Amino acid sequence: MEKDLKFDAFKDVLSLTMEDMSRELFQGNRETIKIKKEGVAVKNLVKILNAALNLSNEKGFAAMSLRDLSAAAGLSMGALYTYFTSKEELLHMIQRQSNVVAQVLLDQIKGIDNPRMKLRRVIQAHLYLSEVMQQWFYFAYMEAKNLAKEEQKKAIESELLTEKILIDIMKEGQEKGVFKAANIELTGAVIKAMLQDWYLKRWKYARRKVTVEKYAAFLVDLIESYLTAPQS
Amino acid sequence: MEKDLKFDAFKDVLSLTMEDMSRELFQGNRETIKIKKEGVAVKNLVKILNAALNLSNEKGFAAMSLRDLSAAAGLSMGALYTYFTSKEELLHMIQRQSNVVAQVLLDQIKGIDNPRMKLRRVIQAHLYLSEVMQQWFYFAYMEAKNLAKEEQKKAIESELLTEKILIDIMKEGQEKGVFKAANIELTGAVIKAMLQDWYLKRWKYARRKVTVEKYAAFLVDLIESYLTAPQS
DNA sequence: GTCTATACCAGGATAGAC
DNA sequence: GTCTATCCTGGTATAGAC
Numbered sequence: 167m168e169k170d171l172k173f174d175a176f177k178d179v180l181s182l183t184m185e186d187m188s189r190e191l192f193q194g195n196r197e198t199i200k201i202k203k204e205g206v207a208v209k210n211l212v213k214i215l216n217a218a219l220n221l222s223n224e225k226g227f228a229a230m231s232l233r234d235l236s237a238a239a240g241l242s243m244g245a246l247y248t249y250f251t252s253k254e255e256l257l258h259m260i261q262r263q264s265n266v267v268a269q270v271l272l273d274q275i276k277g278i279d280n281p282r283m284k285l286r287r288v289i290q291a292h293l294y295l296s297e298v299m300q301q302w303f304y305f306a307y308m309e310a311k312n313l314a315k316e317e318q319k320k321a322i323e324s325e326l327l328t329e330k331i332l333i334d335i336m337k338e339g340q341e342k343g344v345f346k347a348a349n350i351e352l353t354g355a356v357i358k359a360m361l362q363d364w365y366l367k368r369w370k371y372a373r374r375k376v377t378v379e380k381y382a383a384f385l386v387d388l389i390e391s392y393l394t395a396p397q398s
Numbered sequence: 399m400e401k402d403l404k405f406d407a408f409k410d411v412l413s414l415t416m417e418d419m420s421r422e423l424f425q426g427n428r429e430t431i432k433i434k435k436e437g438v439a440v441k442n443l444v445k446i447l448n449a450a451l452n453l454s455n456e457k458g459f460a461a462m463s464l465r466d467l468s469a470a471a472g473l474s475m476g477a478l479y480t481y482f483t484s485k486e487e488l489l490h491m492i493q494r495q496s497n498v499v500a501q502v503l504l505d506q507i508k509g510i511d512n513p514r515m516k517l518r519r520v521i522q523a524h525l526y527l528s529e530v531m532q533q534w535f536y537f538a539y540m541e542a543k544n545l546a547k548e549e550q551k552k553a554i555e556s557e558l559l560t561e562k563i564l565i566d567i568m569k570e571g572q573e574k575g576v577f578k579a580a581n582i583e584l585t586g587a588v589i590k591a592m593l594q595d596w597y598l599k600r601w602k603y604a605r606r607k608v609t610v611e612k613y614a615a616f617l618v619d620l621i622e623s624y625l626t627a628p629q630s
Numbered sequence: 631g632t633c634t635a636t637a638c639c640a641g642g643a644t645a646g647a648c
Numbered sequence: 649g650t651c652t653a654t655c656c657t658g659g660t661a662t663a664g665a666c
């Protein structure tokens with residue numbers, strides 16, 4: 167039987183450092199980025215993205231001026247504009263890059279048969295992923311309202327997709343008789359809410375010295391206990 | 399034995415319409431508001447607050463210009479500035495007003511003895527309150543990061559206070575042997591997260607036609623089932 | 631108490647030197 | 649490829665007429 171995911175193992179498998187993200191972002195935006203040498207571009211994108219995520223997660227993207235960003239990234243205004251053509255485009259680049267990551271979840275449950283184990287895995291993978299990519303997840307959540315209508319729709323679909331994954335697993339579990347009858351749509355919604363809380367309220371869990379693995383174990387326990395309890 | 403809270407009953411007891419909120423806000427800010435006649439002031443504050451909450455919940459307070467606000471409220475820029483002395487002060491006025499409401503929770507559990515019922519009541523009261531005051535809760539959550547350091551601290555304390563109420567009830571329940579041994583600190587945190595999801599993701603629950611009472615019943619069931627399940 | 635007109639500045643954006 | 653200097657829009661804020 168498959169084993170639980172460990173955070174360290176998970177982290178090592180994925181390359182999601184700021185440099186990896188910058189390189190991917192560079193390759194996905196070759197037309198809009200005026201810099202041609204990958205080495206130069208990636209080096210500066212690391213600085214820009216770090217600064218942009220820090221500043222806007224602290225006080226909001228709208229409240230971050232490009233002069234702030236320029237100072238924090240150690241690049242002139244002119245240099246910044248060789249990486250994007252407007253502030254809004256910077257927003258969209260970051261947002262798109264955050265989305266790319268989402269399908270990691272699906273990879274994590276490939277080839278697993280037992281619905282109970284599948285559910286554990288998805289919860290663990292989601293939490294571990296958001297632990298590594300905390301800034302990106304927080305940004306995507308908080309700045310979604312600033313996107314254009316069309317991109318907002320994508321964000322919503324992405325949220326509902328995660329829920330659908332959860333719901334499908336629970337449905338399968340019900341059919342196989344492992345899980346009790348319960349409102350799995352609502353269960354999916356609140357699981358999602360609890361997963362999001364992990365990256366939205368970092369300060370709280372850090373202060374209480376709760377690790378991701380501990381939080382993951384707690385969530386799994388809570389949900390399994392609910393889904394396998396005698397009918398109320 | 400005490401009965402469950404019904405939403406309609408709850409709603410009728412509290413006077414929390416926009417006019418009530420405006421009147422309270424007026425009385426709490428008599429020095430900064432230049433208008434003296436309560437009737438005039440309240441009438442305009444209703445317009446201002448409605449417009450401000452709508453606009454900033456849609457695209458963020460920072461992104462809402464005072465020209466936008468002026469147009470949406472149907473008042474000139476000059477008139478706006480007789481109600482606050484700066485945009486930042488408007489933010490603080492709204493934020494403070496949102497906080498006032500929080501202690502309604504404590505009122506709801508006065509005189510109840512049974513921890514299980516207490517827990518139900520707090521969950522119901524929190525959800526019903528946030529249902530009536532949706533815009534205010536959403537604003538307070540999303541704009542917390544734009545506050546001055548000191549007010550941010552208050553927002554954090556307020557969040558932790560809600561959790562403490564939950565945790566204390568659960569502790570009492572454990573001592574009385576009604577609830578099993580469980581990590582009640584983490585349980586408190588995720589209950590809070592699920593309560594918040596109700597006003598943060600209105601669109602989701604509206605789309606699925608889930609009412610507050612239904613959501614409340616689900617949450618209570620989930621939590622009670624966890625706290626009374628056999629030890630895992 | 632409310633409006634219009636205007637001051638003033640911060641912020642986004644770019645041209646052109648290096 | 650990067651910087652400095654500058655443009656100019658649109659934002660906050662206020663003075664003064666009504």
